[in-house]
Amino acid sequence: NAGVTQTPKFQVLKTGQSMTLQCAQDMNHEYMSWYRQDPGMGLRLIHYSVGAGITDQGEVPNGYNVSRSTTEDFPLRLLSAAPSQTSVYFCASSYFRVTVDNEQFFGPGTRLTVL
Amino acid sequence: GDSVTQMEGPVTLSEEAFLTINCTYTATGYPSLFWYVQYPGEGLQLLLKATKADDKGSNKGFEATYRKETTSFHLEKGSVQVSDSAVYFCALSDQRGFKTIFGAGTRLFVKA
Numbered sequence: 001n002a003g004v005t006q007t008p009k010f011q012v013l014k015t016g017q018s019m020t021l022q023c024a025q026d027m028n029h030e031y032m033s034w035y036r037q038d039p040g041m042g043l044r045l046i047h048y049s050v051g052a053g054i055t056d057q058g059e060v061p062n063g064y065n066v067s068r069s070t071t072e073d074f075p076l077r078l079l080s081a082a083p084s085q086t087s088v089y090f091c092a093s094s095y096f097r098v099t100v101d102n103e104q105f106f107g108p109g110t111r112l113t114v115l
Numbered sequence: 116g117d118s119v120t121q122m123e124g125p126v127t128l129s130e131e132a133f134l135t136i137n138c139t140y141t142a143t144g145y146p147s148l149f150w151y152v153q154y155p156g157e158g159l160q161l162l163l164k165a166t167k168a169d170d171k172g173s174n175k176g177f178e179a180t181y182r183k184e185t186t187s188f189h190l191e192k193g194s195v196q197v198s199d200s201a202v203y204f205c206a207l208s209d210q211r212g213f214k215t216i217f218g219a220g221t222r223l224f225v226k227a
Contacts, residue, residue: 004158031213042119042204042217043159050213058214071180090158097212104215 002026004107006091012113013081021076021110023091031094031102032074036060036087037109043090048073050096057078088112117142121205121218128195129226136190136221138179138205146207147180148172148188151201153220162190162203200225 007022025032033048035058046056049068063085065077071083078085091107122137138144147166151159168183177192178226188205205218 033215035217040219042219044217045214048213056213092159097208102212103161103164106160108158 004091004093004105006089006110008110010111013078014115015066015082017081018077018079019081019090021078021089021112023074023076024072025074025091025105026072027093027095027105028071029093029105030071030096031104032048032068033058033092033104034064034074034076035065035090035092036085037090038087046076046089049104055078071111078112083114086112086114117146117207117209117214117216119205119207119216119218120223121141121203123219124202124222125224126221127224127226130197131194132225134190134192134195134199134223136203138188138190140188140205140207140217141187142186142207142209142216144203144210146209147212148179149206149208149215150177150179150188150190151204151206151217153204155201159204195223195225197225197227199223 004025030051034046035043047066089110092104094102094104103104116140149164150162152162163174165172165181170181179190202220202222204220208215
């Protein structure tokens with residue numbers, strides 16, 4: 001199993017550009033989520049999905065879109081990048097809900113810089 | 116809303132010293148509590164977990180006890196090693212298990 005994979009590892013964008021961060025898992029997990037990590041703020045939930053075709057907003061959804069057409073993939077789209085979106089982005093997955101019996105597995109992260 | 120507060124770092128210790136990283140939470144109902152560790156350049160890994168009052172989670176010499184009366188989940192280790200140098204995050208999962216709230220993280224440096 002590859003676990004949770006993310007591409008790209010690094011990306012530099014100019015303000016106003018759009019891009020998609022890719023996330024895939026091969027563990028047949030129903031639950032997938034996107035976080036951003038900023039210094040001194042821990043990880044904040046952007047969007048999450050409890051299964052194909054079902055998504056919902058987290059704490060900081062503005063400026064980001066998601067869709068879940070398959071169980072394996074959960075891409076994150078930045079529609080018009082802004083410097084405030086400079087961050088490290090992590091994708092995570094778990095079998096279903098995140099409980100003590102359903103561990104959440106994290107990808108290696110994508111470091112995004114918006115100039 | 117739910118929240119997690121953990122002690123600010125960095126924490127610098129000598130090898131074999133005792134470690135405590137404080138974590139307190141605010142939540143409705145009975146959240147699940149977690150500690151995650153992040154090594155440089157990597158994603159987060161689950162370190163330990165607890166689901167109900169007085170549960171003790173443990174792994175790799177680290178321990179934390181779910182204290183409902185003080186709404187705390189402090190991380191402890193009796194003797195740290197240089198390899199424990201990392202960032203540690205306290206987190207809770209809401210009752211539905213759909214949202215995980217993280218603390219700001221505490222960076223630990225262990226000197227040889």
